[in-house]
Amino acid sequence: xxxxxxxxxxxxxxxxxxxxxxxxxxxxxxxxxxxxxxxxxxxxxxxxxxxxxxxxxxxxxxxxxxxxxxxxxxxxxxxxxxxxxxxxxxxxxxxxxxxxxxxxxxxxxxxxxxxxxxxxxxxxxxxxxxxxxxxxxxxxxxxxxxxxxxxxxxxxxxxxxxxxxxxxxxxxxxxxxxxxxxxxxxxxxxxxxxxxxxxxxxxxxxxxxxxxxxxxxxxxxxxxxxxxxxxxxxxxxxxxxxxxxxxxxxxxxxxxxxxxxxxxxxxxxxxxxxxxxxxxxxxxxxxxxxxxxxxxxxxxxxxxxxxxxxxxxxxxxxxxxxxxxxxxxxxxxxxxxxxxxxxxxxxxxx
Amino acid sequence: xxxxxxxxxxxxxxxxxxxxxxxxxxxxxxxxxxxxxxxxxxxxxxxxxxxxxxxxxxxxxxxxxxxxxxxxxxxxxxxxxxxxxxxxxxxxxxxxxxxxxxxxxxxxxxxxxxxxx
Amino acid sequence: xxxxxxxxxxxxxxxxxxxxxxxxxxxxxxxxxxxxxxxxxxxxxxxxxxxxxxxxxxxxxxxxxxxxxxxxxxxxxxxxxxxxxxxxxxxxxxxxxxxxxxxxxxxxxxxxxxxxxxxxxxxxxxxxxxxxxxxxxxxxxxxxxxxxxxxxxxxxxxxxxxxxxxxxxxxxxxx
Numbered sequence: 001x002x003x004x005x006x007x008x009x010x011x012x013x014x015x016x017x018x019x020x021x022x023x024x025x026x027x028x029x030x031x032x033x034x035x036x037x038x039x040x041x042x043x044x045x046x047x048x049x050x051x052x053x054x055x056x057x058x059x060x061x062x063x064x065x066x067x068x069x070x071x072x073x074x075x076x077x078x079x080x081x082x083x084x085x086x087x088x089x090x091x092x093x094x095x096x097x098x099x100x101x102x103x104x105x106x107x108x109x110x111x112x113x114x115x116x117x118x119x120x121x122x123x124x125x126x127x128x129x130x131x132x133x134x135x136x137x138x139x140x141x142x143x144x145x146x147x148x149x150x151x152x153x154x155x156x157x158x159x160x161x162x163x164x165x166x167x168x169x170x171x172x173x174x175x176x177x178x179x180x181x182x183x184x185x186x187x188x189x190x191x192x193x194x195x196x197x198x199x200x201x202x203x204x205x206x207x208x209x210x211x212x213x214x215x216x217x218x219x220x221x222x223x224x225x226x227x228x229x230x231x232x233x234x235x236x237x238x239x240x241x242x243x244x245x246x247x248x249x250x251x252x253x254x255x256x257x258x259x260x261x262x263x264x265x266x267x268x269x270x271x272x273x274x275x276x277x278x279x280x281x282x283x284x285x286x287x288x289x290x291x292x293x294x295x296x297x298x299x300x301x302x303x304x305x306x307x308x309x310x311x312x313x314x315x316x317x318x319x320x321x322x323x324x325x326x327x328x329x330x331x332x333x334x335x336x337x338x339x340x341x342x343x344x345x346x347x348x349x350x
Numbered sequence: 351x352x353x354x355x356x357x358x359x360x361x362x363x364x365x366x367x368x369x370x371x372x373x374x375x376x377x378x379x380x381x382x383x384x385x386x387x388x389x390x391x392x393x394x395x396x397x398x399x400x401x402x403x404x405x406x407x408x409x410x411x412x413x414x415x416x417x418x419x420x421x422x423x424x425x426x427x428x429x430x431x432x433x434x435x436x437x438x439x440x441x442x443x444x445x446x447x448x449x450x451x452x453x454x455x456x457x458x459x460x461x462x463x464x465x466x467x
Numbered sequence: 468x469x470x471x472x473x474x475x476x477x478x479x480x481x482x483x484x485x486x487x488x489x490x491x492x493x494x495x496x497x498x499x500x501x502x503x504x505x506x507x508x509x510x511x512x513x514x515x516x517x518x519x520x521x522x523x524x525x526x527x528x529x530x531x532x533x534x535x536x537x538x539x540x541x542x543x544x545x546x547x548x549x550x551x552x553x554x555x556x557x558x559x560x561x562x563x564x565x566x567x568x569x570x571x572x573x574x575x576x577x578x579x580x581x582x583x584x585x586x587x588x589x590x591x592x593x594x595x596x597x598x599x600x601x602x603x604x605x606x607x608x609x610x611x612x613x614x615x616x617x618x619x620x621x622x623x624x625x626x627x628x629x630x631x632x633x634x635x636x637x638x639x640x641x642x
Contacts, residue, residue, distance in 0.1 A: 015471050018471075018477065032492070055389075147564065155563075172512055173512070173516055174519055176523070177528075216529070339528050346565065360477045361480035361483065368484060368487045371491065375491065390510070394507055394511050402522075403518075403607070406609075407611060407632055410611050411630070414630070416630060420631075421582075421631065432588055433636065
């Protein structure tokens with residue numbers, strides 16, 4: 001039998017307030033135990049994943065048409081247009097990854113150093129590319145290079161910094177095809193013309209041109225249209241050009257007809273007689289050999305046409321020189337048709 | 351039991367609890383090393399090229415005008431199921447001009463409805 | 468009956484326990500846990516490259532022409548497999564040479580899977596090369612075959628009277 005003493009240390013009895021305190025403590029302990037998984041929220045890897053950035057950059061370059069779709073028509077001389085370009089993607093269409101547009105490629109590789117790039121139509125290397133292609137807070141250094149697999153095309157200069165010697169450079173290589181849009185429409189006037197036809201009408205039906213899928217399409221809204229008319233030297237009666245107009249077909253509604261020298265700045269219609277540009281129509285009297293009409297890329301967009309319209313380019317002369325009522329600009333008359341050439345693009349980030 | 355010494359039972363118990371907690375923490379930290387997903391794994395896991403390829407093939411038949419007359423659905427379904435363990439099927443409604451494409455490779459599922467065809 | 472002897476002792480124990488807990492918490496919360504270094508980078512680069520090459524080989528250069536993959540699979544020439552391998556490796560091994568890296572060293576095996584005229588699935592080797600357990604990546608491409616004659620001998624039973632689609636699988640590795 002135990003003899004009770006005043007301070008009996010062998011009794012396992014607890015006072016009530018101790019119990020309550022301990023219960024609260026235990027509850028707090030269980031809470032902490034449950035919230036342990038929140039400890040792992042700020043786990044980070046020790047190195048920056050350069051390969052991920054390189055891969056993402058290559059996807060934006062090669063598989064994305066960019067934002068806006070016609071960013072290659074913007075003039076970098078004006079800061080407002082420079083800021084309009086949000087994403088530099090070289091693709092021809094969102095549904096055809098890996099096929100690039102030559103105009104976008106050329107514009108992408110036109111750059112100069114930060115001291116010389118403002119006020120000219122060039123990108124600033126590297127700031128413009130960082131903001132519009134690489135993205136992210138960290139100022140990555142990068143190098144993007146491109147080589148055509150056939151030797152007939154000149155390779156663009158690589159953009160970015162020179163590649164360092166260290167081994168941990170993020171790298172990705174992509175194989176692409178570039179669409180070359182160099183189509184021309186050449187025809188010549190008739191030697192024995194009809195007596196009442198003194199207009200040459202070249203009809204471009206946008207709906208017809210848009211009938212082909214993007215990689216093989218001549219896109220009149222965003223590409224240059226070249227028309228060359230030759231054979232004036234063999235006409236029996238000398239003739240002079242009096243007017244060049246661009247009109248909707250059929251001739252109803254807006255925008256109606258626009259004369260070729262309505263705009264002074266790019267994009268506009270350029271008329272060349274015998275290879276020399278004519279600033280105004282009617283041109284000074286001269287002996288005609290050939291006439292070339294070049295409609296800049298983006299001109300039809302500027303005037304307000306869309307892909308469902310048809311457009312007539314009407315050249316009016318003072319004497320008859322043709323017996324065709326309409327010349328059609330379509331895939332069977334234009335040469336050469338758009339074709340694709342192979343290229344390889346490498347993106348390095350460090 | 352009369353002589354059992356109950357001194358320090360709380361300290362011992364708490365020490366025991368804390369050891370268990372530390373073991374638990376060590377377990378979680380250990381597991382996280384396996385769970386962390388690197389970017390390359392994520393890129394490899396997402397079947398971007400497969401989906402682009404299947405869409406391109408279906409649209410090729412569409413541009414030829416033979417999408418509803420061909421056995422493409424059978425080819426796509428049987429061959430991918432056998433060789434790659436993925437499901438690809440599509441449903442083309444010529445009258446309504448809609449095309450529904452479905453792709454499932456076990457970890458990624460992709461559904462697309464193309465309208466105005 | 469219940470007295471408060473031993474309470475200070477117990478509280479001291481509790482405090483020690485809490486101290487240990489807080490220390491453990493602080494220690495764990497300041498470490499960064501390293502996920503394993505990226506062992507899949509090479510695989511990702513190789514797979515993206517392979518997919519790109521097959522996609523570009525399956526794109527005709529001009530409107531209305533068949534793509535080179537279609538022509539090669541339908542061809543009856545005896546050495547078309549060599550031409551396929553040469554074409555594929557020409558695309559895949561090329562580089563921009565900006566870092567002086569030059570030509571890469573990739574190699575491949577290729578098979579074609581198709582449904583024959585009795586709806587059986589057949590897999591036929593298209594190009595074979597000795598493969599010795601290198602780390603390899605498999606890339607695939609659907610190839611559209613329009614109606615064609617004559618039938619190449621390497622694909623017995625292939626349907627040639629209708630348009631069809633076959634699966635070309637390429638196993639790609641770096642030597």
